[in-house]
Amino acid sequence: MRDVFVAGVGVHPFGKFFDRSLKDLGRTAIMAAVADSGLELKDIQVAYCGNAVGGLILGQESVRGQTVFLNAGISQIPVTNVENACASGATAFREAWLSVASGLYDVAIALGVEKLFCNDTPKTMAAIATAADTEIVSDTGWSFPTWYALNARMYMEKYDVTQTQFAKVVVKNTKNGALNPHAQFHTPRTVEEVLNSREISYPLTLYMCSAIGDGAGAAVLCSKKYAEKHAPKPRVRVAASALVSAGFRNDPKPPTVDGSAGQRAAQAAYAQAGIGPKDLDVIELHDAFAPAELQGYEELGLCADGEGKILIDEGRTEISGDIPVNPSGGLASKGHPVGATGLAQIAELVWHLRGEAGQRQVPGKNPRRGPIWGLAHNGGGTMEGDAASMAVHILKRE
Amino acid sequence: MRDVFVAGVGVHPFGKFFDRSLKDLGRTAIMAAVADSGLELKDIQVAYCGNAVGGLILGQESVRGQTVFLNAGISQIPVTNVENACASGATAFREAWLSVASGLYDVAIALGVEKLFCNDTPKTMAAIATAADTEIVSDTGWSFPTWYALNARMYMEKYDVTQTQFAKVVVKNTKNGALNPHAQFHTPRTVEEVLNSREISYPLTLYMCSAIGDGAGAAVLCSKKYAEKHAPKPRVRVAASALVSAGFRNDPKPPTVDGSAGQRAAQAAYAQAGIGPKDLDVIELHDAFAPAELQGYEELGLCADGEGKILIDEGRTEISGDIPVNPSGGLASKGHPVGATGLAQIAELVWHLRGEAGQRQVPGKNPRRGPIWGLAHNGGGTMEGDAASMAVHILKRE
Numbered sequence: 001m002r003d004v005f006v007a008g009v010g011v012h013p014f015g016k017f018f019d020r021s022l023k024d025l026g027r028t029a030i031m032a033a034v035a036d037s038g039l040e041l042k043d044i045q046v047a048y049c050g051n052a053v054g055g056l057i058l059g060q061e062s063v064r065g066q067t068v069f070l071n072a073g074i075s076q077i078p079v080t081n082v083e084n085a086c087a088s089g090a091t092a093f094r095e096a097w098l099s100v101a102s103g104l105y106d107v108a109i110a111l112g113v114e115k116l117f118c119n120d121t122p123k124t125m126a127a128i129a130t131a132a133d134t135e136i137v138s139d140t141g142w143s144f145p146t147w148y149a150l151n152a153r154m155y156m157e158k159y160d161v162t163q164t165q166f167a168k169v170v171v172k173n174t175k176n177g178a179l180n181p182h183a184q185f186h187t188p189r190t191v192e193e194v195l196n197s198r199e200i201s202y203p204l205t206l207y208m209c210s211a212i213g214d215g216a217g218a219a220v221l222c223s224k225k226y227a228e229k230h231a232p233k234p235r236v237r238v239a240a241s242a243l244v245s246a247g248f249r250n251d252p253k254p255p256t257v258d259g260s261a262g263q264r265a266a267q268a269a270y271a272q273a274g275i276g277p278k279d280l281d282v283i284e285l286h287d288a289f290a291p292a293e294l295q296g297y298e299e300l301g302l303c304a305d306g307e308g309k310i311l312i313d314e315g316r317t318e319i320s321g322d323i324p325v326n327p328s329g330g331l332a333s334k335g336h337p338v339g340a341t342g343l344a345q346i347a348e349l350v351w352h353l354r355g356e357a358g359q360r361q362v363p364g365k366n367p368r369r370g371p372i373w374g375l376a377h378n379g380g381g382t383m384e385g386d387a388a389s390m391a392v393h394i395l396k397r398e
Numbered sequence: 399m400r401d402v403f404v405a406g407v408g409v410h411p412f413g414k415f416f417d418r419s420l421k422d423l424g425r426t427a428i429m430a431a432v433a434d435s436g437l438e439l440k441d442i443q444v445a446y447c448g449n450a451v452g453g454l455i456l457g458q459e460s461v462r463g464q465t466v467f468l469n470a471g472i473s474q475i476p477v478t479n480v481e482n483a484c485a486s487g488a489t490a491f492r493e494a495w496l497s498v499a500s501g502l503y504d505v506a507i508a509l510g511v512e513k514l515f516c517n518d519t520p521k522t523m524a525a526i527a528t529a530a531d532t533e534i535v536s537d538t539g540w541s542f543p544t545w546y547a548l549n550a551r552m553y554m555e556k557y558d559v560t561q562t563q564f565a566k567v568v569v570k571n572t573k574n575g576a577l578n579p580h581a582q583f584h585t586p587r588t589v590e591e592v593l594n595s596r597e598i599s600y601p602l603t604l605y606m607c608s609a610i611g612d613g614a615g616a617a618v619l620c621s622k623k624y625a626e627k628h629a630p631k632p633r634v635r636v637a638a639s640a641l642v643s644a645g646f647r648n649d650p651k652p653p654t655v656d657g658s659a660g661q662r663a664a665q666a667a668y669a670q671a672g673i674g675p676k677d678l679d680v681i682e683l684h685d686a687f688a689p690a691e692l693q694g695y696e697e698l699g700l701c702a703d704g705e706g707k708i709l710i711d712e713g714r715t716e717i718s719g720d721i722p723v724n725p726s727g728g729l730a731s732k733g734h735p736v737g738a739t740g741l742a743q744i745a746e747l748v749w750h751l752r753g754e755a756g757q758r759q760v761p762g763k764n765p766r767r768g769p770i771w772g773l774a775h776n777g778g779g780t781m782e783g784d785a786a787s788m789a790v791h792i793l794k795r796e
Contacts, residue, residue, distance in 0.1 A: 001501050021533070052460050055453040059536070061528035062450050062483035063779040063786045066643050070531075070781060076662065078641035079787065080489055081481040085460035091478055095493065102500030103399050130459035133468075135419070138457070243476035245464050264474065381461040383468060388461045389477065 003224040004100045004238045006395065007107075007231035008037025009347035014215035014334045015184040016117050022054055026068035026113040029216035029343070033109065037220040038232040041072070044220070045105040047079045050092030050112040052338040052380075056127035057118050068113060085131035086288065087243075087380030088112060089217060089342025090391035094241045096221050101238075106226040112343035113216035124212055128338065131381030131388065145209055145289070147382060149201035152291035155255050156203065159306030161294065163203040167194035168312045169290040170207050173326050176319060177333020179360040182344070184213050184335035194290075208290035213335030217343025219350070236353050239373070240272035240394035246383040255295065261390035262299030262379065269375070269392040270301075277301040280323060281364045281371035282352045284345035286379045287330040296377055297325070300392075324362040327352065342378035342391065349374035353397040372397050401622040402498045402636045404793065405505075405629035406435025407745035412613035412732045413582040414515050420452055424466035424511040427614035427741070431507065435618040436630040439470070442618070443503040445477045448490030448510040450736040450778075454525035455516050466511060483529035484686065485641075485778030486510060487615060487740025488789035492639045494619050499636075504624040510741035511614035522610055526736065529779030529786065543607055543687070545780060547599035550689035553653050554601065557704030559692065561601040565592035566710045567688040568605050571724050574717060575731020577758040580742070582611050582733035592688075606688035611733030615741030617748070634751050637771075638670035638792035644781040653693065659788035660697030660777065667773070667790040668699075675699040678721060679762045679769030680750045682743035684777045685728040694775055695723070698790075722760040725750065740776035740789065747772035751795040770795050 010032020012025045026049075034041055049065025060067060065081045084091040089112025096110035116124050129143060155161060171191055177183040189197075189207055197206040227235055242265045257263045270276055277300055285300070287293040294308030302323055303311055311317050317325035328334060328348040331341065351357040352371050364371035374395045381388030408430020410423045424447075432439055447463025458465060463479045482489040487510025494508035514522050527541060553559060569589055575581040587595075587605055595604040625633055640663045655661045668674055675698055683698070685691040692706030700721055701709055709715050715723035726732060726746040729739065749755040750769050762769035772793045779786030 023533075053453075055451075055528065056459050058532075059528065060532045061454050061525065062481060062486075063529055063531070063781065064481075066482075066779070066781055066786045067531045067533070070644065070646075075782075076642055076645040076659075079482070079643040080493065080641070083460060083462075083479040083481060084464075084477070088460075095478065098496060098500055098502065101502070102496055104496065104499070127459065130453065130457065131461055133461070133465045134456075134458045135421075135465070243478070244474055245477040246468065247474040248468075261474075381464070383461065383464055384473075388464045 001101045002103055004097050004221050005224060005227040006219050006236045006238065006350050007039065007222045007227055007233065008033045008220040009350045010036055010218050011182050011344050011347050012216040013182045014213045014337055017214045018117060022058055022113055022115045023068050023071040025115060025214055025216040026111055027072040029218040030072045030111060033218035033220050039107065039220060039230060041074055043107050044074060044077060044109050046077055046099050046108045047074060048092040048096045048110045049079065049081050050088035050339045051114055052083055052085055052088045053127035057124060058115060084389040085380030086338050087342060087378045087389040087391045088339035090376065090378035090393060091243065093219060093343060093346055093393065094243055094391060097238050097241050100221050100223050107222045109218060109220050110343060111216065111218045112340040114337035114339040115214045116212040116337055117214050133383055145204060146201050148289040148291065149204045151255050152203050155291060155295060161309045163195060164191060165309045165312055166203060166208055166290040167191045169287065169293045170194045170332050172318055173287065173330040173332035176327050176360055177329020180329045180333065183329045183333040184211060185333050204289055210288050210331035210336040213337040215337040215340040217340050217347050219343060219346050234354050235398045236350050237396045237398050238393065239396040240269040242268035242272065243391045246386040246388050248384055257295065257298045257305055260299055261387040262296060265390040265392040266300045269394050273394040275373060280373050280375050282327060282349060282362045282374045283325045284328060284348050285325050285330065285377045287326060287332055288336060300377060319360060319362055327357065327360045327362050345376040345378060349376055349395050353395060399499045400501055402495050402619050403622060403625040404617050404634045404636065404748050405437060405620045405625055405631065406431045406618040407748045408434055408616050409580050409742050409745050410614040411580040412611045412735055415612045416515060420456055420511055420513045421466050421469040423513060423612055423614040424509055425470040427616040428470045428509060431616035431618050437505065437618060437628060439472055441505050442472060442475065442507050444475055444497050444506045445472060446490040446494045446508045447477065447479050448486035448737045448740065449512055450481055450483055450486045451525035455522060456513060482787040483778030484736050485740055485776045485787040485789045486737035488774065488776035488791060489641065491617060491741060491744055491791065492641055492789060495636050495639050498619050498621050505620045507616060507618050508741060509614065509616045510738040512735035512737040513612045514610040514735055515612050531781055543598050543602060546687040546689065547602045549653050550601050553689060553693060559707045561593060562589060563707045563710055564601060564606055564688040565589045567685065567691045568592045568730050570716055571685065571728040571730035574725050574758055575727020578727045578731065581727045581731040582609060583731050602687055608686050608729035608734040611735040613735040613738040615738050615745050617741060617744050632752050633796045634748050635794045635796050636791065637794040638667040640666035640670065641789045644784040644786050646782055655693065655696045655703055658697055659785040660694060663788040663790040664698045667792050671792040673771060678771050678773050680725060680747060680760045680772045681723045682726060682746050683723050683728065683775045685724060685730055686734060698775060717758060717760055725755065725758045725760050743774040743776060747774055747793050751793060
């Protein structure tokens with residue numbers, strides 16, 4: 001396995017773009033990532049596309065990536081479409097990493113792209129619900145907000161967590177998101193605003209739920225040797241790539257991180273990178289719903305089980321804290337264009353590790369040397385009371 | 399890059415199975431491949447699932463592979479869903495190969511599974527049509543049969559090929575398919591029957607078009623070291639894996655293999671394996687429509703441009719010929735459960751290379767030593783007058 005570097009990243013801002021097609025969104029992110037890498041389109045040798053529900057929403061199934069890459073001027077090379085629900089973006093990144101790490105290619109591109117706004121909300125909601133086993137949940141009135149709400153209530157009871165502590169996650173993330181030009185929402189929210197926003201399913205209020213969105217993210221990856229020769233930007237290495245799927249957890253136990261997909265993925269990634277949670281300088285975490293951020297702290301080992309609330313109460317995950325989480329504003333501010341989310345996380349980490357994150361730049365544990373280690377946590381779907389798919393990547397500035 | 403071996407293969411027969419779900423089809427192929435490998439479910443470290451249109455037909459998008467693998471008793475490990483239209487199966491095989499070749503894993507499983515029968519033919523036809531760029535073809539009355547028919551007419555005119563020569567492909571393949579217990583159709587057809595079957599779009603008659611179907615195929619891949627230690631079956635090595643996508647071929651030129659996706663994939667695969675077309679003992683070729691088999695001979699370099707008709711006239715691609723093509727019966731006999739096709743091709747090659755193909759066993763160029771080299775040609779979708787995706791794999795018996 002060879003060292004792989006992220007030579008360039010780019011995004012199409014997340015938001016509501018009725019006038020732009022999947023191809024438009026993808027092309028913008030591809031062109032931005034290629035420009036950022038200092039390479040040219042013709043240098044790319046293999047391409048991976050992550051998209052979750054383009055078949056159901058846009059009617060383009062089967063060859064989604066080929067339509068987008070060809071439209072951006074990338075032809076002939078191997079194109080592989082990957083799909084792992086909300087972790088589709090991280091999965092595309094992982095396969096691109098593997099294609100270079102293996103020695104098969106020197107330059108790969110990973111794209112995550114999604115278009116959810118289609119003037120037909122029930123259609124979008126139905127498409128998103130396919131991130132669970134539809135044979136099991138289709139006829140139960142099940143939806144992701146109700147599943148997360150039930151899970152959050154068990155979590156509140158088990159660990160004495162309050163709705164206000166969930167609201168504080170949103171306060172932090174919307175404060176960060178106000179500084180992120182790529183985010184969908186730029187309004188910082190107060191605890192009161194979050195608690196008083198429309199109730200979706202107790203304890204979840206509107207602002208605790210990530211919004212749907214359109215958007216894209218892309219990353220150009222290359223081998224160390226190639227990066228040294230051709231990539232002008234300070235080099236960020238992929239130090240770990242871990243992907244896991246749900247296990248059998250049939251017992252309706254109160255939620256615990258023990259053995260969860262998130263914990264398993266994090267532990268595998270730490271082992272691969274040779275670091276632990278205390279080494280991290282910046283984290284992008286899959287806060288599809290606000291309670292998931294507190295649980296994510298615990299899955300990632302930033303604190304013990306049930307102590308996520310302490311991190312948020314003490315402000316430790318603020319940009320100015322000792323372990324900043326979601327300086328991008330997270331899904332709370334960016335919205336969640338399913339397949340694009342994982343690659344936008346990667347782009348955000350790369351910007352921080354390079355010191356290019358502008359007003360929302362994290363200082364790093366040692367501000368003199370700046371941030372070194374970043375982690376992206378991208379979960380997809382649910383199954384057996386767990387994430388159906390969970391990807392954790394660790395990046396290191398060399 | 400490490401050597402990778404196919405330790406086991408299995409299929410769910412192709413056909414019309416209204417009483418079986420995607421999970422049922424997948425589980426049968428997974429269990430068969432694992433049993434054939436001599437390994438156990440718990441030995442598998444990573445899984446790839448190829449499926450093309452489960453989202454549109456069954457309503458299960460996003461986490462298709464996770465639902466199938468979990469149902470078969472495979473949990474926790476990384477699962478990645480891949481999709482490249484009709485080449486989805488070969489793409490799953492390729493990514494599984496890469497995951498082992500890279501050194502990241504020792505044992506991988508690749509599954510191709512598809513369920514097309516849903517008592518709603520227009521729904522199935524619409525789903526299959528998404529293997530082209532829907533923004534371009536949606537409003538044109540375009541369909542795969544008409545595209546192949548137009549292409550075949552140009553091919554007939556350019557190279558003086560007759561409809562009877564297309565019919566001979568079907569005669570050969572249905573003769574082979576009658577010997578294949580996994581095929582959907584077991585009736586050998588005569589030239590007259592093929593020509594007199596219902597016209598779909600001239601020159602294509604009904605029997606020249608592959609039928610829809612349900613089915614699955616799976617392969618267990620492992621590293622050389624692991625295979626030597628744990629896999630009891632004679633070892634088949636993955637000698638080459640090539641995947642390409644369509645190039646820009648906007649000119650409405652008469653069809654030529656020059657620069658086509660099929661030719662590019664074949665050339666890349668031959669270079670990787672260090673062999674040429676003359677070395678091959680057995681080929682499984684993507685005969686979605688009968689004319690494509692003759693063009694496939696040319697893409698693969700079995701003969702010069704326009705000379706595919708000579709191979710079929712002279713019987714050289716029969717099981718008893720010097721270069722047997724589609725001993726399985728091809729798509730003409732098996733039907734074409736999109737995502738499953740590529741892995742059924744791999745299974746067929748492995749059986750031939752091991753001498754386990756029963757009545758349809760090819761003798762090999764040198765019958766004393768038996769077949770050594772096999773090639774699978776799996777195309778997906780269409781774009782720019784070319785295959786949107788084309789995968790060529792070469793297997794070698796060691």
